[in-house]
Amino acid sequence: MTNRHAALPSPSRNPIDPDFVQGVANRTTHRAKIVIEDLDFFYGPTQALDGVTLDIPEKQVTGLIGPSGCGKTTLLRVLNRLYDMYPDERVTGEALMDGESILGPEVDLNLLRWRIGMVFQGPTPFPMSIFENIALGPRDLESLSRQDTADRVEESLTRAALWSEVKDRLSSQAGALSIGQQQRLCIARTLAARPEVILFDEPTSALDPISGQKIEALIADLKRDFTVVFVTHNMEQAQRCADKVAFFYLGEMIEAGSTGQMFDAPRQRRTQDYMAGTFG
């Protein structure tokens, strides 16, 4: 990796140049955990991302917003290489984590998905017990002992704010949990891998308001230890949870900046219109 990603745009450039201003807003003062550079993505002939450049700050929450079909989910799918399972999907450009390519052919995809976990829109528990849902991955992949596995299950469920609700019924089927609990179980399953980055794709859209609030609180807490990226259609949720917001439109990343700046003083007309509810 070159070190051009780590630095702010050169101060010798004209500071009123809008590209310079946007560059500063996009590159926050936090170290970038992930750097996305000029990324294009194609589903067969359909281009879904067009020249996306974005830094994801470490141990911060980054919210991806924008109207339906603008490429938010596609970007998450790129970051943990889900597209790799589909031969007609392809990406160009670069995405780096800690300076190393996520997209190169040499990347160990199992390890990558361990380091970059993903929580989907609706809960996707495995048809097995609560305990096994969490234990399955780390026990097999890290060859954990029985006790270490049990400890990891407790640690993960505690961190996902579910332990007190399920500790007396760990052998029950996960499918018997409420939908909100199932979503926290899926978060616990992701945490059990001890990832560095967690991607959430509209994590509360299938939940009732109370369950949604619990997930929001969880996201806010997780950034103490993890880098979080989440997709949301809910502007209030973006304001409550995100430190940084990136606005997408028709596959392009139009504008990114601190949540305060993006909501109080968006620079681009399309961002203003979207925030104001004029379209989308």
Ligand SMILES: Nc1ncnc2c1ncn2[C@@H]1O[C@H](COP(=O)(O)OP(=O)(O)OP(=O)(O)O)[C@@H](O)[C@H]1O
């Ligand atoms: N499997 C696919 N095959 C072809 N085109 C796809 C596929 N999945 C998504 N697309 C297209 O790619 C574009 C981006 O889709 P994506 O799901 O990333 O948008 P999004 O912003 O997450 O939308 P939403 O907010 O509705 O979830 C859209 O035009 C969509 O129709």
